[in-house]
Amino acid sequence: MQLLSGNEAIAQGAWEAGAHVGVAYPGTPSTETMEEFGKKDGVYAEWCPNEKVAVEVGAGASAAGARVLATMKHVGVNVAADPLFTVAYTGVNGGFVVLAADDPGMHSSQNEQDSRFYALAARIPMLEPSDSAEARQFAHDAFELSERFDMPFMVRSTVRISHAKTLVEVGEREDVPVRPYEKDAAKWVMMPAFAKPRRVSLDARVDAVKAWAEDCAYNRIERGSSEVGIVCSGAAYQYVAEACPDASVFKLGCVWPLPENALREFAESVERLYVVDEASEYLSLMVRALGIEVAAFERPLPRDGELSAQAVAVAMGADVPPHADAPTDVPGRPPALCPGCPHRLVFKELTRMRAIVTGDIGCYTLGALPPLSAMDTCVDMGSSISMAHGFELALRGTEHRPVVAVIGDSTFAHSGLSSLLNTAYNKGAGTVCILDNRTTAMTGRQGNPFNGVTLQGRESREMDLEGVVRALGIEDVRTVNPHDANAVRAALVEASRADDLSVIVFRAPCVLLERKRKPAFEVNAKCTGCGVCATLGCPAIAKDPETGTASIDAGLCIGCGQCEQYCRFEAIVPGAAE
Amino acid sequence: MSNAENTTTVLLCGVGGQGTILAADLLARAAVAAGLQVKLSEIHGMAQRGGAVSTVVRFGPEVRSMRADVGCADFVVSFETTEALRNLPFLKEGGTLLVNDEAIKPLPVATGRAAMPQNARGVLADHDAVLIPAGRIARESGSPKSTNVVLLGAMAAGLPFSQDSWEEIIAAHVPPKTVDANIVAFRAGIAAARA
Numbered sequence: 001m002q003l004l005s006g007n008e009a010i011a012q013g014a015w016e017a018g019a020h021v022g023v024a025y026p027g028t029p030s031t032e033t034m035e036e037f038g039k040k041d042g043v044y045a046e047w048c049p050n051e052k053v054a055v056e057v058g059a060g061a062s063a064a065g066a067r068v069l070a071t072m073k074h075v076g077v078n079v080a081a082d083p084l085f086t087v088a089y090t091g092v093n094g095g096f097v098v099l100a101a102d103d104p105g106m107h108s109s110q111n112e113q114d115s116r117f118y119a120l121a122a123r124i125p126m127l128e129p130s131d132s133a134e135a136r137q138f139a140h141d142a143f144e145l146s147e148r149f150d151m152p153f154m155v156r157s158t159v160r161i162s163h164a165k166t167l168v169e170v171g172e173r174e175d176v177p178v179r180p181y182e183k184d185a186a187k188w189v190m191m192p193a194f195a196k197p198r199r200v201s202l203d204a205r206v207d208a209v210k211a212w213a214e215d216c217a218y219n220r221i222e223r224g225s226s227e228v229g230i231v232c233s234g235a236a237y238q239y240v241a242e243a244c245p246d247a248s249v250f251k252l253g254c255v256w257p258l259p260e261n262a263l264r265e266f267a268e269s270v271e272r273l274y275v276v277d278e279a280s281e282y283l284s285l286m287v288r289a290l291g292i293e294v295a296a297f298e299r300p301l302p303r304d305g306e307l308s309a310q311a312v313a314v315a316m317g318a319d320v321p322p323h324a325d326a327p328t329d330v331p332g333r334p335p336a337l338c339p340g341c342p343h344r345l346v347f348k349e350l351t352r353m354r355a356i357v358t359g360d361i362g363c364y365t366l367g368a369l370p371p372l373s374a375m376d377t378c379v380d381m382g383s384s385i386s387m388a389h390g391f392e393l394a395l396r397g398t399e400h401r402p403v404v405a406v407i408g409d410s411t412f413a414h415s416g417l418s419s420l421l422n423t424a425y426n427k428g429a430g431t432v433c434i435l436d437n438r439t440t441a442m443t444g445r446q447g448n449p450f451n452g453v454t455l456q457g458r459e460s461r462e463m464d465l466e467g468v469v470r471a472l473g474i475e476d477v478r479t480v481n482p483h484d485a486n487a488v489r490a491a492l493v494e495a496s497r498a499d500d501l502s503v504i505v506f507r508a509p510c511v512l513l514e515r516k517r518k519p520a521f522e523v524n525a526k527c528t529g530c531g532v533c534a535t536l537g538c539p540a541i542a543k544d545p546e547t548g549t550a551s552i553d554a555g556l557c558i559g560c561g562q563c564e565q566y567c568r569f570e571a572i573v574p575g576a577a578e
Numbered sequence: 579m580s581n582a583e584n585t586t587t588v589l590l591c592g593v594g595g596q597g598t599i600l601a602a603d604l605l606a607r608a609a610v611a612a613g614l615q616v617k618l619s620e621i622h623g624m625a626q627r628g629g630a631v632s633t634v635v636r637f638g639p640e641v642r643s644m645r646a647d648v649g650c651a652d653f654v655v656s657f658e659t660t661e662a663l664r665n666l667p668f669l670k671e672g673g674t675l676l677v678n679d680e681a682i683k684p685l686p687v688a689t690g691r692a693a694m695p696q697n698a699r700g701v702l703a704d705h706d707a708v709l710i711p712a713g714r715i716a717r718e719s720g721s722p723k724s725t726n727v728v729l730l731g732a733m734a735a736g737l738p739f740s741q742d743s744w745e746e747i748i749a750a751h752v753p754p755k756t757v758d759a760n761i762v763a764f765r766a767g768i769a770a771a772r773a
Contacts, residue, residue, distance in 0.1 A: 001610070003618070131617075160619055163621060164644040165616075165618040166616070166644070239645075241642045242582050309642065310648060320648055321649035321670070323648050323649030325667060327663050327695050329695045330664050330695050332692070333684035334629055335628055336627055336629075338628070370686070543690045548690070
């Protein structure tokens with residue numbers, strides 16, 4: 001038995017099933033799945049620039065006969081939805097399994113969405129494990145099921161499945177040959193003449209899966225009292241099992257299609273039937289659609305955020321046990337850009353010039369928090385550039401503050417590139433800052449096309465970022481060291497004064513990539529307490545609450561020298577080498 | 579309604595980078611070695627950038643939920659005093675509150691936009707907190723980076739796992755060069771809790 005996270009278990013299950021190819025774009029809480037898969041013997045795995053590309057690479061490899069694992073976070077499924085909906089039509093050759101990792105509670109996401117709706121909408125069968133042992137089992141079995149029913153299969157996890165470690169019995173890898181490929185336009189060419197009969201075929205395949213789901217081993221009834229029956233799946237099942245040990249529980253492992261007859265029979269066997277959903281209405285809508293009456297909880301279940309055993313117990317009428325409240329004066333502890341982060345001064349200068357800043361997805365979204373407070377918008381991957389174009393369109397012809405898009409290197413590769421293509425093509429204005437920190441930092445420093453690092457350490461190309469931008473016809477392209485405050489300021493001011501679209505590449509590696517430290521800086525007696533250094537939001541800099549004078553934590557400071565450039569009083573000085 | 583009665587719930591909290599995850603991992607392995615079911619739940623991502631972090635380890639004959647509920651944690655082990663206050667609601671009546679006697683200022687405090695809590699020590703004392711100077715003990719035992727293992731030792735003093743088993747697990751799962759230092763830190767933690 002091994003203690004594995006849900007993500008590690010899914011990688012293990014896919015590997016045991018003989019999966020040949022893994023494709024992904026990193027995204028919390030899915031990332032470790034492909035990292036772990038890529039470490040295993042006999043597999044090929046790669047980071048793709050985005051989830052749509054990953055699913056298309058996967059579709060090709062599956063058509064050619066390989067077993068394929070594709071992994072992504074919930075919002076990545078939105079990006080991949082285009083191929084997914086049609087891969088349901090084509091079906092597969094080699095088994096094709098797609099992990100959608102949802103983030104109820106939004107620990108590291110911009111929204112809370114339920115990927116089970118995708119299974120329903122795209123008509124792709126979906127399995128949902130409740131712990132790591134099931135995660136291994138479902139991921140493993142999904143490959144054979146995918147081939148048996150000629151359908152891609154999805155596995156849904158949530159953050160408490162992906163990132164919880166539980167005990168797993170692991171097995172050996174099966175030797176599964178790549179299946180032969182034969183040309184078959186009626187199956188693989190989804191033009192109307194072929195897609196129409198394929199739609200009919202999809203219905204027939206869905207019917208076959210529905211018949212299988214009706215008594216599949218992944219759905220089970222844990223029989224308790226005949227008064228209360230509860231339908232649930234995934235993490236919610238664990239909370240229900242703990243909160244309601246006496247209830248009868250219909251635990252769904254296959255969350256689409258549902259075992260309709262079995263659910264109806266279960267509903268008839270209990271006096272009141274409840275459905276427990278986490279941050280979603282998926283299951284209760286689906287159960288109601290079967291004509292089953294769903295009982296109202298004594299107190300409403302939370303509509304947003306994560307569930308817990310207690311949340312379920314309280315909904316069923318129990319009281320919260322006695323406990324202390326946290327004192328009301330406990331200060332918040334939000335995350336912050338690291339000491340020495342190359343993004344910091346870009347945000348500092350954008351705040352100083354009162355720019356309208358359209359932000360994007362990554363560590364640098366932390367630039368939105370005080371004291372930098374340097375961001376106006378953040379919606380989705382790549383949106384900084386397209387939203388800046390939208391701002392410029394709405395504000396054109398007016399005197400307006402400079403509009404500046406801020407995007408990271410990996411996010412630019414993911415979907416910023418097509419946004420920039422649009423702005424360039426439509427002769428848009430504004431300034432685009434590409435914060436090239438040489439890695440996909442937020443998710444744990446993965447490779448991407450602009451640092452040329454690949455998942456399994458294969459030799460690669462490092463894309464020429466400025467060259468790509470110039471190739472779009474953008475002439476005003478400059479490269480700036482983001483640790484040099486004067487250079488950052490000059491570049492932003494010049495670029496925002498220009499009428500044309502301009503791009504600034506701020507290039508310096510993520511501090512977590514190199515982990516180089518220089519001697520910590522110190523504050524000397526010249527400090528007047530002006531407080532400017534504290535506006536950088538560096539975790540190493542503190543301000544004395546009484547005198548206002550600054551101090552630098554030698555344990556946190558990495559000696560980047562950013563703050564020294566903002567001290568007019570020469571009070572911040574390099575410390576002695578240890 | 580509380581978390582199941584035959585399950586032990588340990589909530590480890592602190593600040594990103596303090597080593598809560600390694601401590602939680604060692605605890606989970608100790609429970610596995612004792613033949614128990616275990617669930618360990620941690621949160622990655624945005625929370626890692628110096629923010630507040632918490633990891634939950636639950637063990638027993640049959641463990642269901644992987645989360646700690648309010649009023650249900652048998653142990654709240656905080657690597658920092660302010661985080662102990664923040665996580666106080668999770669502590670069960672009669673549960674053990676074990677706190678590293680060190681305060682790390684959150685960024686809003688360091689930059690003058692917020693203040694540290696007025697009466698941290700008083701509130702902790704009201705809840706019978708065991709304050710352990712884990713950082714100092716780690717330094718004195720020659721392994722300044724083993725604050726987390728000192729706290730683990732202090733917690734182990736209240737758990738039914740044998741010292742041999744703990745030390746085998748530590749030896750197998752910390753970096754090889756740090757095994758001796760971590761064992762010393764672990765024993766110092768046990769001694770501190772019993773003092």
